[in-house]
Amino acid sequence: MMSIQQQLRRHWLISLLALMLPLLLLADYGVRQMVGHYVLSRLQHDADSLIAALQRDPLSETWQLQDNRLGTVYQRVYSGHYYSIRSDQLLLKSRSLWDKAPPDLNLNSGEQRDWTQPGIDTGNHKEVWLNLALGMTVDNQPFTLWLAEDISAQQRQLLYYRLSALTLLGLTLTVLLLIQRRQLSRAFARLQPLQQQLRELRFGERDNLGAASGQYPQEVQPLAEEIDRLLQQLQQRVGRSRNALGNLAHEMKRPLQQLQLLAEQLSPQQQQQQREVLARLQTLIQRELKRARIVGVASPGRHTKLADELPTLLDVLQRLYPQVQIEASYEPDAILPQDRDDTLELLGNLLDNACLYGGNRVQLSIRNQADVWQIQVCDNGPGITEEQRQHLLQRGTRLDESGPQGSGLGLAIVQDIVSSYSGTLALNANTPQGLCVAIQLPALTITPLQPFD
Structure with missing residues (x-):
């Protein structure tokens, strides 16, 4: 354009x-x-x-x-x-x-x-x-x-006059274009701070543009203020949603305990059915609480700097699953262009499922090949058969509902996130045993900062 x-x-x-x-x-x-x-x-x-x-x-x-x-x-x-x-x-x-x-x-x-x-x-x-x-x-x-x-x-003589006039016109236009170029460059140079701050906002180095300081030209000041307002609203909404989920999961723990006490007054057969239902509800609550701890503060639009985000995520999971050895392989300067919260949601669910069902060793690999981000999470658990893997990837089937404690939500959320970025998800057998979840996400172009000429 x-x-x-x-x-x-x-x-x-x-x-x-x-x-x-x-x-x-x-x-x-x-x-x-x-x-x-x-x-x-x-x-x-x-x-x-x-x-x-x-x-x-x-x-x-x-x-x-x-x-x-x-x-x-x-x-x-x-x-x-x-x-x-x-x-x-x-x-x-x-x-x-x-x-x-x-x-x-x-x-x-x-x-x-x-x-x-x-x-x-x-x-x-x-x-x-x-x-x-x-x-x-x-x-x-x-x-x-x-x-x-x-x-x-x-x-x-008239022809000479015409040629002289056209030459003078060309020189005049050239000089005026150079003057206009210089004036435009000086005018647009005032937008350099906005361009730099937008880039910092894109990479999560700041939360807003600071439009309240009034540092932008009058022509773009309303735009900066509107962006800050929308960012603030978006952060508040995402934060309220996640806090509400965490609070809901936390508040449901006490009623569930009361239900467990009441279940003891039922017959043995009814108690067994009640305990199974309560166990599934307890799993859901624990999952939402872990997700709230993993994702942290809402910051929509930020890219994912693996060196900054992954250590914290791995530390939380390691404390939740001390019996599992979690290994991660990625470039220290790697930056995933997808939204930071979506990426942490995706990685958190994959690693959480692997730690919960996959044995005592989980390996995470993230690399960029041919402008495609390859994300792979492998475990050494019992794995599943090829027929089951094909069945689980069918549209409308929850991807982890077969486990004894599965809620049917973790990999379904992963599938939704991958689809939103036009990526692909595949379930493969690990060697010598276990399951590998392979995800491919397009490497969205990160436009470098261009100076105004």
Whole structure:
């Protein structure tokens, strides 16, 4: 997705071009009009001189031009200045045309035309003519006066002006882009603390953004405050839920004791049934109490630093199951990108089940292979058959309900957590005996901190 800086630069550049290009086109049009009007005014002046120099010979009744009243520019061959005077029986043209024929025009008196066309091509130079044609009457004799001037030099100068203007525009845009880049970098640099604190929040190094200090720019201050508010609410809700579970399990211990006393007043057969039900309730209560101790303080959204979290978890389990030897293998700097509470819930249930049903030795292995986190918990207990393993993994079957003390919840919770991260869970036989629970979780991408440029 395009960054905010890139969007600002693109929109700013588009706005600047939308403003400057019309101005540039207007300036180009104005210069071309000014050059055209200037040349046409000179041609009009020369036309007046030609009209004044046109006279009728009283003896021969022919029309002639007084050359001494015209500029020498019309006498030089291919000088770039040309004229012709045409009537029904007369054609006078400038010496500069040499052997080239002027345009065949016939305009009414008072009619005027101007246009541009390619001129004489001498091989070394291609002329561009700006033409002016006038219809006039002298001594009741109609004439059509045509004048042309080569404006190729002006067009080359105009092209040079255009290229210079475009170059200046490009340099101006480059300088403005550099200035804008610097200004944006300085402005976005004020967001560096927020970016760093979000990263610390992601890895569990802080509990909130500290928006109450007012250290953020006004544009993002409401966002930081809202994030802190939501984090506080989420932490409170998760904490209340877990505390409620722990309190409920704790408060149920006394009523269960009373039920056990009352069960002694029943018949032997009823006592046996009652004790089995009470034993399952007692197991559930103990499990929730252990889970509350294992997970600890609620901190949703944090990643799991194994070196910080696993020792505490293993210590709690070792005290709960002193007869079991628990071994753990993982990289000291390993960080699981999944939620810290979910990860501890998953590992706590796996290890708790292994310690409870799996003999006297439990091995935990966590490693990252090909962008997949491999979690494996193996025990040396009696294990289960392949048919039972397939049955236990069927949808809707509780994964540990077959044990004598099983609640049917531990591995079911694990399965839910694994599914929520699009992972997989498999039950395999351990060698020489026991059960291995193998879990694969996708290694979610942890985006490194990017500085604002």
